[in-house]
Amino acid sequence: MISTMNSSYLLLPTLFISSILGITTHHNLPLMLALLLTLILITSFYSKQIHTIFIFLICFHCFTFGFRCYYYDQVWTTSYLAYKSFNQDIITGDYIVKEDISKTTTRYIITPIDSKVDLFLSTQNKHLTPNDHIRVKGTYYLPERPRNPGQFDSFRYQKQRKICGTIRAESITLISQRSQNLIKRIATYLRKHVHLIHKSSLTDPYSSLFSSLIIGDTHVALPRIMKHAFQQTGLLHLLVVSGSQVSLLSGIIFNLLRFSKIPLWICFFIISFINIIFYFMTGAGSSIFRAILMNQISIGLLCLNHRTPPLYALLFSAYIMVWVDPFYFWDIGAQLSFAATASLLFGVPIIQSLIKFKPIFVRQLTGLALAPFLFTSPLTLYYFNNISPISIISNFLVVGWIEWLVVLGFFSTLIGFIWYPLAFFINQTCFLMMFILWKFVQLLAKLRFGTIFIEQCHWIWILIIYCLLGLFFYLVSIKRKQMAWSLLIICCSSTIIFLFLKSTFKSNLVVTFLDVGQGDSILITTPYKKRILIDAGNAYKTSRSIVDKGKSVVTPYLKTLGINKLDMLIISHFDQDHVGGVASVLDQFQTNIIIDNNSQPNTELNTLIVAQNINRMSGLNHQIIMLEPDTYLEFFPPFLNCKNYCHSENNHSVVFKLIYKQFSVLFTGDLEQIGEEALIERYPNSLDSTVLKLGHHGSLTSTTKSFLEVVSPKYAVISSGRYNRFNHPHPTIIQRLSDYGIPYHRTDLSGGVSVSSNGYSFSISKFLKKSL
Numbered sequence: 001m002i003s004t005m006n007s008s009y010l011l012l013p014t015l016f017i018s019s020i021l022g023i024t025t026h027h028n029l030p031l032m033l034a035l036l037l038t039l040i041l042i043t044s045f046y047s048k049q050i051h052t053i054f055i056f057l058i059c060f061h062c063f064t065f066g067f068r069c070y071y072y073d074q075v076w077t078t079s080y081l082a083y084k085s086f087n088q089d090i091i092t093g094d095y096i097v098k099e100d101i102s103k104t105t106t107r108y109i110i111t112p113i114d115s116k117v118d119l120f121l122s123t124q125n126k127h128l129t130p131n132d133h134i135r136v137k138g139t140y141y142l143p144e145r146p147r148n149p150g151q152f153d154s155f156r157y158q159k160q161r162k163i164c165g166t167i168r169a170e171s172i173t174l175i176s177q178r179s180q181n182l183i184k185r186i187a188t189y190l191r192k193h194v195h196l197i198h199k200s201s202l203t204d205p206y207s208s209l210f211s212s213l214i215i216g217d218t219h220v221a222l223p224r225i226m227k228h229a230f231q232q233t234g235l236l237h238l239l240v241v242s243g244s245q246v247s248l249l250s251g252i253i254f255n256l257l258r259f260s261k262i263p264l265w266i267c268f269f270i271i272s273f274i275n276i277i278f279y280f281m282t283g284a285g286s287s288i289f290r291a292i293l294m295n296q297i298s299i300g301l302l303c304l305n306h307r308t309p310p311l312y313a314l315l316f317s318a319y320i321m322v323w324v325d326p327f328y329f330w331d332i333g334a335q336l337s338f339a340a341t342a343s344l345l346f347g348v349p350i351i352q353s354l355i356k357f358k359p360i361f362v363r364q365l366t367g368l369a370l371a372p373f374l375f376t377s378p379l380t381l382y383y384f385n386n387i388s389p390i391s392i393i394s395n396f397l398v399v400g401w402i403e404w405l406v407v408l409g410f411f412s413t414l415i416g417f418i419w420y421p422l423a424f425f426i427n428q429t430c431f432l433m434m435f436i437l438w439k440f441v442q443l444l445a446k447l448r449f450g451t452i453f454i455e456q457c458h459w460i461w462i463l464i465i466y467c468l469l470g471l472f473f474y475l476v477s478i479k480r481k482q483m484a485w486s487l488l489i490i491c492c493s494s495t496i497i498f499l500f501l502k503s504t505f506k507s508n509l510v511v512t513f514l515d516v517g518q519g520d521s522i523l524i525t526t527p528y529k530k531r532i533l534i535d536a537g538n539a540y541k542t543s544r545s546i547v548d549k550g551k552s553v554v555t556p557y558l559k560t561l562g563i564n565k566l567d568m569l570i571i572s573h574f575d576q577d578h579v580g581g582v583a584s585v586l587d588q589f590q591t592n593i594i595i596d597n598n599s600q601p602n603t604e605l606n607t608l609i610v611a612q613n614i615n616r617m618s619g620l621n622h623q624i625i626m627l628e629p630d631t632y633l634e635f636f637p638p639f640l641n642c643k644n645y646c647h648s649e650n651n652h653s654v655v656f657k658l659i660y661k662q663f664s665v666l667f668t669g670d671l672e673q674i675g676e677e678a679l680i681e682r683y684p685n686s687l688d689s690t691v692l693k694l695g696h697h698g699s700l701t702s703t704t705k706s707f708l709e710v711v712s713p714k715y716a717v718i719s720s721g722r723y724n725r726f727n728h729p730h731p732t733i734i735q736r737l738s739d740y741g742i743p744y745h746r747t748d749l750s751g752g753v754s755v756s757s758n759g760y761s762f763s764i765s766k767f768l769k770k771s772l
Contacts, residue, residue, distance in 0.1 A: 010043055011057075014054075014058055015058065015319065016322075018036065018039060018059075018061040018065075019061045019062065019064075019319070019322055019326075020329060021035050021062050021065075022061065022062040022063060022064065022067075023066070023322065023326045023327075023329050026070045027070070032066060036059065040055055040058060043058070065322070069326050069327075072162070075116050076117055076159055076162065076164060079115060079116070079164045080142070080165075083140065083164055087140065087142045088139060088140070088141060089139070090137065090139055090140075091167070092135065093136060094134070095110040095112055095121070095136055096110065096111045096113070097109075097128050097129065097130050097132040097134060098110060098118060098130060099130060100129070100130065106123055106124060107121065107122055107123075108121040108123070108128060109121070109163065110136070117163065118163045119163060119164060119166065119167055120158075120163060120165070120166040121136065121166070121167050121169060122166055122168045123136075123168075124169075128172070129180075130184065131179065132174060132176075132178065133175040134173065135172070136167055136171075136172050137170050138167040138171075139170070140166070141166045141167075142164075143157075143159070143163070143164065143165055143166075145768075146751075147515045147747075147751035148515055148767055149557055149560055149752060149767060150456070150557040150558075150559060151557070152552065152556065160330050160331070161327075162327075184280050186277055187279075187280035188280075190277065190281055194211065194413055194416075195207075195211055195219075197413060197416035197417075197420070197423060198210045198214075198427070200420075201416075201424045202427055202430075202431055205222070205223045205226055206431055206434050208220050208221060208223070208226075209222065209434055209438070210409060210427070210430060212238075213238060213405060213406055213409060214245070214406065214410060214413055215245075216239065216241035216283055216285070217239040218283025219283060222239065229445040232445045232450055233388070233390055233394045233441050233444040233450060234388035234390055234392075235391070235394050235441060238398075240285070240333070241282040241283075241287065242287050242288065242290075242291050242337060242340070243290075243295070244403070244406060245291075246275065246278070246288070246291040248406065248407065248410055249275075249278060249410065252414075253271055253274055254267055254299070257271075264302065264303040265303055267299070267303075268299050268300060271299060275292045275296065276292075278292070285333060286321070286333045286334035287333050287334065289328075290321065290337045290338060290341070291337070293316075293320055293321065294313055294314065294317045297316055297317060298313065301313075310345040310346070311345075311346075314342060318338060321334065332379070332383055335379055336376055336380075339372075339376045340372045340375065340376055342375055343371040343374065343375035343376070344368075344371065346473065347372075347375055347473065348364075350477055351366065351371050352367040353476070354476065354481070355367070365399060365400060366396065368396075368399050369391075369392050370392055373388075373392050379462070381454055381462070382459060385456050385560050386453045386454060386559065388450065388451045388452075390447060390450030390451065393444070397440070398437065402437070404433070405433045405434065405437070408426060408429060408433070409430055411426065452564060453558070453559045454562045455562030456560045472484050472488055503529060506528060507527055507529075508758050509524075509527055509660045509756070510524075510525040510755070511523070511665055511691070512557070512754045512755075513693070513717050513719055513745075513747055513753040513754075514553055514554060514557060515553070515719075515747035515750075515751045515752050515767075516537030516538065516549040516553050516554065516581070516721075516747075517537065517549060518538065518577055518728070519535070519538040519549060519578060519581075519721070520572065520577070520670075520697075521537045521550075521554050522535065522667070522719075523557070523558070525561070526660075527628060527660070530628065531558075531567050532569075532570065532627075532633075533585065534569075534572060534667060535571060535578040535582075536550040536554045536578075536580070536585045537549025537550055537553060537554060537578075538576055538577040539580030539583070539584070540576065548584055549580065550581020550582060550585045551581065551584040553581075554584070554585055555589075557752075558588075564589065565589060565590045565591070565592070566592065568595065569582070569585070569586075569593070569594045570595045570596070570654060570656070571601075571654070572597070572653045572669030573596075573650065573652055573653045573654065574597070574602075574649065575649055575670065579602075579605065583605050583608055586608045586609070586614075587608070591614050593614070593616075594609060594614050594615070594616045595616075595620065596619075597618070597619060597652045597653060598619030599649065619637070620635045620637065620654070621635070622636060622637060622682075622683070631658075631659070631660045633656050633659075634657045635655070635656040636656060636682070636686065636687070638651065638655060638671065638675040638676075638678035638679050639675075648672070650670035650695075650696060651675040651678075653671045653675065653695075655667065655669065655675070657686075657687070660757060662690075663690050663758075663759050663762055664689040664690050665690065665691040665693065665755065666687060666689035666691070666693065666711055668693060668694070668695040668702070669695065670697070670702075671695040671702060672695065672696055673701055673702065673704050676704055676706075676707040677706070677707075679707070680706060680707065688710070689711055689712075690713065690715065690757075691715045691755055691762070692711050692713035692742075693716075693719065694718045694719075694729070694733070697718065697719055697724075697726070698720055698728045698730060698733045698734070698746075699726070699728055699729070699730060699733070700730040700733060702733075703737075708736065708737075708740050713742055714742070715743055715744065715745075715762075716737055716743070717745050717746075717753055717755070718744060718745070718746045718747065718748075720746060729746065745764060749768075750766035751767035751768035753765075753766050753767070
């Protein structure tokens with residue numbers, strides 16, 4: 001009976017849960033104690049033979065893991081505060097190269113001689129190797145907190161990886177070279193030789209794709225368009241080394257060893273050595289660590305002639321991982337890897353039992369496609385704000401194909417170390433298979449809504465989803481299928497009704513001014529959820545990287561809101577700091593209408609507009625566009641014929657006012673004094689607004705006294721970049737706003753700024769609670 005369950009069966013799950021409690025609540029001792037007491041009571045309820053030593057182990061685990069996390073937090077915070085005074089200053093120091101993480105750029109992880117935390121190193125030097133002792137002179141940059149909702153949190157990411165900032169090197173002096181340990185040297189040699197075999201037998205990008213399928217994409221410069229297509233179709237997991245590659249490699253070696261009559265315990269140690277080498281070959285990621293741990297546990301149990309439930313093997317591997325590094329618990333790759341493995345162990349058999357199709361392989365493929373989708377979708381929803389229904393179809397059609405491709409690839413790679421001509425011949429077959437695979441992926445990637453973005457939800461909802469999912473599979477497993485289907489129908493119906501009611505519910509008008517540095521990007525969300533984007537920030541190349549605010553700021557924010565389509569895109573003018581990120585936005589989101597100032601877009605943007613058949617409205621006259629009842633846009637072209645009057649593209653900006661009942665916002669692009677004077681002359685009684693978005697980032701050439709008097713805003717927003725070389729906003733303009741008693745927010749100090757209104761009153765919030 002479950003009430004008299006032996007405590008030994010509960011030992012591993014309970015210890016694992018207690019360790020997770022310590023990791024997640026180390027910053028809150030009362031909460032830790034309360035949850036720990038709850039765990040002990042639940043365990044006591046299920047096992048009436050619980051011993052004092054068991055309770056001691058639970059408490060010890062919880063406090064041990066909690067202390068480890070707390071100690072690391074203190075070490076990292078101390079380092080962060082010490083480095084804070086050097087932000088964007090030139091520093092010089094001695095470091096040990098820890099890891100080369102570069103693909104297309106040169107980037108390393110380095111360890112200071114006198115510190116317990118690591119740093120990123122960005123350099124043009126391509127000849128550094130792990131364990132090199134170097135002296136670096138360069139500019140130091142602190143890890144940054146996100147400045148907009150939905151933006152990548154570099155601060156949290158670096159903290160979890162025990163990294164405290166980046167040095168952009170100006171000069172590097174090699175002091176001494178230290179050789180790596182034997183295992184890492186073997187792994188590096190084998191990885192380079194594998195890449196050489198693939199590059200010499202296949203052309204790019206198929207050689208890179210082949211290497212990604214066999215040993216992962218950690219050290220492979222896979223073309224961005226190819227990686228993006230795999231991501232869109234829910235097949236990105238194929239490029240990450242996981243259980244299938246580990247099982248295949250260890251299976252080949254194990255069978256060869258057993259065929260040679262080698263004892264099991266010797267097989268175990270040989271495979272352990274090979275797995276360690278393979279771990280470093282593939283980049284030492286969390287998913288490969290999990291796969292190797294489970295593989296070793298399985299072989300170890302086989303050597304001991306002992307059987308254990310798959311759940312215990314899964315829990316034991318997770319337990320070892322958090323013992324090695326408690327922050328593996330927060331690693332997204334590790335979470336997805338465990339969710340996918342759980343789906344294969346528990347989800348696939350149950351789904352196959354529900355399917356009545358006669359061909360067995362159809363049931364198998366359906367289970368393999370559907371179970372991982374169900375188990376991993378809540379995590380992708382939480383972290384990436386999307387689910388990918390197309391992945392069910394793509395995995396159903398591709399999984400078998402990929403398995404054969406990986407098997408052939410492994411054999412050809414192993415043979416390539418012995419007899420290259422035969423490997424070359426096999427790889428031509430692999431090339432044909434990859435060519436067909438890539439064409440199929442490209443076809444699926446063209447489908448709109450293959451990936452659906454959903455509004456960001458709280459982690460509590462993700463936990464509820466997993467509980468309901470677990471309950472459904474449990475009911476099926478105990479033959480309560482009718483109850484399971486009833487639960488599924490109730491949950492799906494409730495979700496559909498909730499989403500329908502939410503979409504029809506009227507809310508406030510929201511205008512969000514994103515911090516895209518020295519540029520503009522603004523999103524309007526109407527009361528009935530129409531979305532209008534104004535500009536998309538800058539995009540440019542540097543010697544070290546590509547900066548695209550449309551990709552790094554605008555797109556993540558739109559995904560966070562669950563936006564799949566833009567009702568309107570307004571391009572104020574075609575200066576790069578306003579239009580640079582538009583291509584990345586159009587690449588991700590269907591857009592109904594583009595309104596611009598009738599200038600000529602660049603070739604890339606024009607190609608996208610034509611290819612997507614977007615309706616383009618250029619050079620609007622003074623007119624009104626109704627969006628919803630009580631909500632409309634009124635356009636104010638400063639000149640009848642701008643070509644005769646405009647001295648710059650700035651004065652050709654699209655100027656318009658958003659009006660919702662008694663609330664309004666005036667958008668002026670980069671309009672300068674000559675344009676403002678033209679507006680005052682042509683529309684003297686139409687410009688007054690509740691909120692003014694200052695023209696040209698607060699430049700001295702805009703926001704004249706006469707213009708402020710005519711607009712008479714109650715609030716102003718300035719979109720400008722931190723440390724910009726133009727000194728925007730100009731101190732004179734700031735003083736002018738103060739003289740007129742107009743409060744304001746600046747994106748360079750406040751991050752993203754959001755204005756919400758019910759049509760009568762309004763409120764303003766900033767994303768950064770503290771100015772940095």
